[in-house]
Amino acid sequence: MITVEPRLGGPVSGDAIPPVDYLSWYVPRLQENRPHDLSQSGFAHQWDVDLDTQEMLGFWNSGEDPAKWVAERHGVDLNQVCIAHGTCQALSLAILAALPEDGPRVVGVEMPSFAVVSQCARLLGCEVIPFHRGPNSGPWTLNREEVMEILPKVGAIAFTPVMNPTGEMISEEDQDWLIKVTTEAGVNIVSDEVYLDAAKGTEFYRPMYLRSNNAISINSLTKTYGLGPLRFGWMIGDPKFIQYARNAFQNMQGMTSAPSVSIAGAVFPRLDEALDAIWEARENNLPKLMQVLDTHGIEWTPPPFGIFGAFSIGTDAVQAMAEYGKPLGLLATPGGMFHADLGDYLRIGWGGDAESFEAAMPVLSQFLTSIHEGNA
Secondary structure, eight states, X not given: OOOOOOOOBSOOOGGGOOOOHHHHHHHHHHTTTOSEEOOOOSOOOOOOOOOOHHHHHTGGGSOOOHHHHHHHHHTOOGGGEEEESHHHHHXXXXXXXXXXXXXXXXXXXXXXXXXXXXXXXXXXXXXXXXXXXXXXXSSSOBOHHXXXXXXXXXXXXXXXXXXXXXXXXXXXXHHHHHHHHHHHHTOEEEEEOTTGGGGTTSTTOOOGGGTOTTEEEEEESSSSSSOGGGOOEEEEEOHHHHHHXXXXXXXXXXXOOHHHHHHHHHHGGGHHHHXXXXXXXXXXXXXXXXXXXXXXTOOOOXXXXXXXXXXXXXXXXHHHXXXXXXXXXXXXXXXXXXXXXXXXXXXEEOOSOHHHHHHHHHHHHHHHHHHHHHHO
C-alpha cells in the first residue's frame, strides 16, 4: 500500500526538512486539469470584487485595521485577534505563542491530519508526537489514553476539530474533556478551525476560543469562503497569546500584504453569502454522490455539515487513482495522505458547481466499477 502520511519526529533544518508529500503528489495532478476534479476540500465560490490596483496597493494608507473585521464578525475584543497570511502561517505563529517559555518544546498533533498541521512545528525546533482521533479508537472518537500519555511530555497540542480528510467534527464530550485535561496539565491548544464556519448556525459550531482560555483558534478565508489564493487568515484567543503571536508575526513577516487585505475587506461584509451557498451545494450535490455509493454497495454516513468526506474504496487509493482515475480524467484525494491507516479511503469534495459535479458522478461510478473488476 502506498502512503505518504505526515512525517513526525524531531526538529529539522536544511536537508532534513520534510516535504509536504500530499502537495508533492497533488499539485502536479492538479496541474493536469483533469476534467472531473473531486479533490477540492475548499468551497468553490465565485466572488465579484471590484477594486483597482491602486486601491489594493494603497490599503495601508486607509487607516483600517483588518483585525477589527474579524473581531466584529466573531464577537470578540480587538486584542483577541491577530491577522496572518493564511492558515499555514497562522499555525506556526500560534504554536510559537502556545509553547511556554520554560516548557518542553514538544507538540502533540492529532492524527489523521494535513501534513502542515503535523510537520510545521518541526521547523520551529520542536519534536512532534501523535495522538489519534480514530481510525482505530472507535467512530472518530478521541483516544483519551494516548492524550493522557503524552500530556506530561508536551508544551502544546494541535488538532483540527473538523478532521481532514473525513470532515467529522470532534464530539462535544471529547472536546470538553480535552479542554479539561489540558487545562489541568498546563498545556495549551492550537485549534485549526479552517473548516468550522461551515457549521455556523448548527449544534456543531463549537470554536475553541468560545470554550477555553488555553486555546488559540485559527481560521481563514481559504476553505469555507472560497478565497484560497488570497492567503488571509487569523487567530483568536486570550490576549496574552495573541500578543505573543503578533510579536512572532512582526519578526517573521512585518506586515500583511496590502492587496490581500484589501480584497478581504471587500468581501468580509458578505461572508455569509458563501455559507448559504455551501448548504445549497450540499443539498444539490451530496445526494448524487450517495446514489453512486449506494449503487456500488458502499455504506457511508456523510458528516453532518461541510463540503467533503472520506470513505473506504477497499483498495489502495493512491494506486487506484493512478491506474483507474487518471485514464478517466478523475481526480480525488487518497486518505493515506493523512494517515497510513486510511490508505484505502478516498476523500471526495462536493463544493463545486452542480453541473460539473453531476457530470463527474458517472465517471466516479466507472472508477469504482474498474476497482471491483480489477480486484475480481
